[in-house]
Amino acid sequence: MVVTSQAVGGDDDFIELSGATGRPNQDTLIEAQLLKGLKDHFDLDTFYSGQFEAISPLMSGKDVLLVLPTGSGKSLCYQLPAAMKDGVALVISPLLSLISDQVSALAKTGIGVARIDSMLSRSELESQIDLVKSGGAKLLYVSPERLTYPAFYDIIKGIEISLIAVDEAHC
Template sequence: MSDKISVLKDYFGHDSFRDGQEQIVDALLDGRDALCIMPTGAGKSMCYQIPALLFDGVTIVVSPLISLMKDQVGSLVQSGVPAAYINSSLSYPQFLRVLSNTEHGKYKIIYVAPERLLTDGFLDTCKKIKISMVAVDEAHCVSQWGQDFRPSYLKIISFVESLANRPIVGAFTATAT
């Protein structure tokens, strides 16, 4: 089995962690929930992507931006990481293909829009797979007092509670109020 440094180097091309990254990675790998607040560009995504690659199951990344999902998944796939996204940009047949591939263990990381979390098809699939971690990207969207508030972010807890086994939960943001 790989270790965190091997994953960091082999998939992301770095020899060492930046300030703060290793502490978050270690917390998640130790099975603890974590909150990560770092400046933009500090490598928050790697803080959940590295554990995702080391865990047995699938990591679900809740992300609010379609363009961010596409960029993240594109970069991961290019690096050899089996990843996908579920959002409103997919046609229904594409959505069904992602669900089928998920059930057949073809992905390690799946990015999903918060509005898709509690849909029947997605929930049914999630109940058939092992979800090791739920990573909440852009976690500041939970704040009702912020301009980026997304009501669907308040339903993340319902999603986590609907799963047979509670996964590790990480929240990641560059903004905190």
């Protein structure tokens, strides 16, 4: 059975399943939904090797440990579920330069993204906090040190956390 993103999310939200007999199974429906999300949020048609296998259980609320080489699309494995699920994904990243790059790239996709780190001025920090609290951010990037600040927990109190991702854990 083959599911193509071109057949998903057209004007009628028609899903074409080639080689299907009877009713499509749950895995096929999940794959079709994820391909539609991939196209809608990132303008991509296919997953890299290992991405679908990592994303699918995340969408079901399961824990995933993903270890892949640089450039293999690990970030998308938490960014797509974050974009598709209710709440805010908390992304813990040890490198401020990586946080900056990720936030810039996601902002171009139209996915709401915020960061809370030591590089922000007071007014920028307040703006980012407002974005998260108002529901305008689907992802919130923070450094590991931020988790040691009691004030951080005041910020996220009452916010639905859709998932927690630790990016670049080896750093």
